[in-house]
Amino acid sequence: MPTPHLHFSAFVMNTTSHILQGLWRRPDAGQTDFNSLEHWVALAKVLERGRFDFIFFADVVGLYGDYGGSYEKYVQAGLQIPSNDPSVIASAIAYNTTDLGIAITSSVIQDHPFNFARKISTLDHATNGRIAWNIVTSALENAARNFGYDGLEEHDERYRWADEYVDVTYKLWEGSWDDGALLQDRARGLHGDFAKIHKINHVGKRYRVEGPHLVAPSPQRTPILFQAGSSTAGRDFAARHAEAQFIISPGPEQARDLIEDTRRRVVATGRKRDDLKFFQGLHFVIGSTEEEARRKEIELDEAIDLDGMVAHLSGAVGVDFGGHDLDAPLGDIGNTDGTRSIVEWVQESVSRRAGAQRPGESPGRAATVRDLGLLQGRNSRVVGTPESIADQLQRWRDAGVDGINVVNATIPGSYVEFVEHVIPVLQDRGLAQREYAPGSTRAKLFGTDLINERHPAAQYRGAFS
Template identity: 55%
Template sequence: MTHLLFNAFVMNTASHIHHGQWRHPDARQAEFDDLNLWIDVAKTLEAGLFDAIFFADVSGLYGPADGQYVDNVHEGLQIPSNDPAVLLGALAAHTRHLGLAYTSNVMQNHPFNFARQVSTLDHLSGGRIAWNIVTSTQENAARNFGLPALAEHDARYDWADEYLEVAYKLWEGSWDDGALLKDKAGGRFADPAKIHKIYHSGPRYTVEGPHLPAPSPQRTPVLFQAGGSPRGTRFAAENAEAVFIVTPNPDVARDQVSRTRGLAVAAGRRPEDITFFQGLTLVVGATPAEVAAKEAEYLEYASVTGYLTHASLGILPDGTRLPDDTLLKDIPNNGGRAHVEWLRRATPDHEPTLADLAHARLHNAYVAGTPEEIADRLAAWQAAGVDGINLMNLRLPGTYEEFNERLLPTLQRRGLAKTEYAEGTLRHKLFGTDLVNDRHPAARYRGAFASGPRSWQEAEELRAVETALAGR
């Protein structure tokens, strides 16, 4: 049996997923702006053989445009929050194997600059960077970057398609293999004949190139994606190497995994080209009595207000909320639609309401039990097609220390967790190769510019010919 993969799902903020828990005496989330906390967490994760630390991120407030954000601030709900990309460079220096994954949405950084940052981090970490591709769900985020409003849901994925095209061209096509020489005797650091401008011209971006960094160990970072809507699933099937899901049960996960892999095959990829990570929180106890006591403690500190604010549904601009029995389908939703769709599949007997959403956020996101019981539950997720777990924390670093001490030995004994790291880049650890495989859309840009245009005029003439041929 293949072992499960494990990521730690975190955020550079005080209240990420499990709201209210930062108030617990043992929680260190409130110290999130202290580098020492994150070094401690990273070392704990590497001791527990975690595959990656996975940083979520946002660039705006949850809630309606022009709305009150009192609850966000009281809860510490992703405000204040810090940039995870800056943090990864420091963590790379304190770890050797741990993958370093971070979220960046297509609004917050121009693809030329983003591609350069990723390549720099991949160099510094020896090839351990992953990118969680998101299109953002916050109206406030759009306004923070000068947009009048958040683009329509599916249009944001069209934007992401072009964003990726630019990045792929830079990472995979701008530098040929062998371009970097470091020839001290000959005085040639690199070969200009093997470094190319990309001359990208699209609906949103015009980028000349070349990519300024030399190819990093992975070139393209390991690509995560979390969209579960029909458009998001198609985007994941075409581009993702790892898909993050937070489905309510293994049956819903099985359906999501099967549909996404089917679309991947239709796009010319193989089912095994994509791994799936289910988001879970684990509450571990040695006995049923201890499990019950720890669940009660979790619920004692949990903030229902925080969970509902995070969901961004049912909140009116004046801060008041719609009644608990409001049907989710009746609430306009231009944000993350996947969670509502997954909840609908989990409640086939009725249309889910705001109350159902609050209950699901509070009660369905964790698995509680003894180590053997939790191992059984994780085995059920694996049987549904899930390859790994994004382990969400109740407290930092306690949740991950507890995993190492109380659960990992049982998982290893049952073949559900590895006993040592493989060498190499993050992609090599996950897929056995440093670079994206030939079936991935990024691969089509390898060598694509070696005999390509040498000016914008040539590039435009070539595009005109390609357009004409495509229209025949």
Template identity: 70%
Template sequence: MPRPLRFAAFVMNTTSHITHGAWRLPEARQTDFNSLEHWVSLAVELDRGGFDFVFFADVVGLYADHRGSWEKFVESGLQIPSNDPSVIVSALAHATENLGIAITSSILQEHPFNFARKISTLDHATRGRIAWNIVTSLSANAWRNFGYDDITPHDERYAWAEEYVDVVYKLWEGSWEDDALPQDKVRGVHGEFDRVHKIHHVGKRYRVEGPHLVAPSPQRTPLLFQAGSSPAGRRFAARNAEAQFISSPSPDAARDLIADTRGLVAEAGRHPDDLTFFQGLSFVIGSTEQEARRRSAELDEYIDDDTMVAHAAGSIGVDLGHYDLDTPVGEVESEGSRSSLRWLREAVPDREPTVRDLARLRSRNSRVVGTPEQIADVLGRWRDAGVGGINVINYTIPGSYREFIEHVLPQLRQRGLAAPEPEPGTARRKLTGRDRLDDRHPAAAYRGAFGR
């Protein structure tokens, strides 16, 4: 039997994340992002409603300038201000029972030794419900914030990422043996010295002696997410990721991308099904199709197309504000993320897409409009294409998720497209049925590798 889809609430600790301008809707509460209660109450609602994950996107710098300035970002709230999501994870975990909590962290922003320690601590605190979205930072401003002259070239960033994950795998999987912490009061032995190991990593960018300072957490290595559709990004995901976010324009396009990527997973020595694909979609729901379409048209009145263009510029790494809207995107390629250009060409297969297409499709192409029954039909087609999860993009918080829980999830459960009830266990167990990485994953090679 096909497995039920998994659902992640795609959010960011900011006001304007993806659908720019929607924060102005009267019922929207995105401007409450500074409030811990705002996020705790959302997490509780998602947990009780049957969502599998709350997924926090993040950035550590501004996107590329828009018309020569970053004024537009501040003016429209385009991911600035933006708070660190990892700081609030413990509070969300304490308030929930089953919800997986995924955070984004770049190889740029934190040394792998300290990052591994933080994630292990969070995995303990969440009882194994932590996940990591691995990113390489496509913003030149982010790189300058951390002392670099400019962004590192695309493929070199992924080579860097390979060493970064190699270090954290060694710490998470190889530094401590499972029985290394007996905490035996009778013998007076808290830890077994010969079962805790230094890793002595020496690479191009990092020298890490170890040992890992945190004993093994429920998952050891967190559940691993990754996004990006460039050749280098897909190879990285095939080797390392357990879940990959995609933005395909249709189920047919997703089917082709998934089949090709599964081939890369097999080439990396893993089983093709070791990678689960999450499609990003947003939903406008109505009791009738006419009502849904009316609500969608009302939403369009709030969407800020100029800010959508400014955000798109950040994905490409150039100032699109200086381009005519009918400029072909092939004339504006850069060292930024190539994922948006691949997605855009899939979405407009019969001609060269333009800057205008980029702005419009980012706000409308992922949108599913209809009754709960019609939406369930659409999601069934995505699952048939090989998609294993849906990254639910919001227009309003908490409204978008509340409506999905109340109106769509019951229909999905009736069809076996969603789990019948919230499922307990670790983040990894939700996707794979296991708490820890399987032996095919490259991190598994470090189990027992550093013993005497």
């Protein structure tokens, strides 16, 4: 039996500096044009030419935590500020493409589920069934305060919040309108069948939603559901709800362990193992020879804003590494629970690169703040010729990864290079699709427009009749 091909997604954000900080300063970087609709349409056409499955928009609705006691660094570096709403441009991207899926990140904190469900259904109609939703709970204190809360809810409580949020949307998407409810019968003067349109009357801890849904069923009804949490609560949530999970594992073996653990959780909910696909985040340095690839990697490292990389991680984990020289030893910057695991992670990497031989042997120099930035920049990086990159992607595929979320250094350059040089090699090896399957994005991935009957959303079909 042939190995299934990998799916590909372009990991982008409607901002200047997303994952690899500082590269917007390069003369070939077009990501400063993020306000331009033409910028995104042109990128989408490149991705569709390469038969990518998705353009995947990350998003935030608040600032990262302070760096050196302030958010000044984020502003100076363009680090996810300004950050525009990706949902606003989805229909324009769809209008200029035919098959590319459009995944939008939206947090439960930022939009009431009734309004969000209406927006997504509208977009799914406008795109002929090509919308996906990346469900997030928001881990930024500033985001919570932006929406009137005193601060973040406790971690696992945020997932319980998300459980109710998605439950409301499922009721609206799957249960509020029966099939055939939209008649548009000119002869009889009947636009809709009243008997087939229902209020949902949801009453829960956080939401009271009467309904009915104001949008008739879209091609997919429920959009494809992404999720990105890898904590225990996050894996459990993915097992219950997600159809695709975005992961960032340091290597194929670690990915295999995470995937197997999550798949066991999927089966425990009554779903099948293959009901959940896994997309690994990777960024690529491509050369016509290995020597050229290594030279380009050195140039990339020299262009990255290491202070910006440290700031991004600081905000993500809630530990302020700012106010310290890049050459300051990490171990001197507090010894809290929040920093200890990070220090150990970076020190282990420094020791491996220095070639420490045996347990108990001196690990060499102490890890510094600079090493933290370097490690973040090199995390999940694949370097080589198109052929050697294909070899490495085969190992990820063999570990159970279903797709790759391609991180960019520059836009559109990173994707043009990948489409022109790597995709043809992958296609020759059966690791990338040559043509799109027909139908909606869910039909392309799973063979059916509608979410399957094992998913919790399906329980609401006919539930309000």
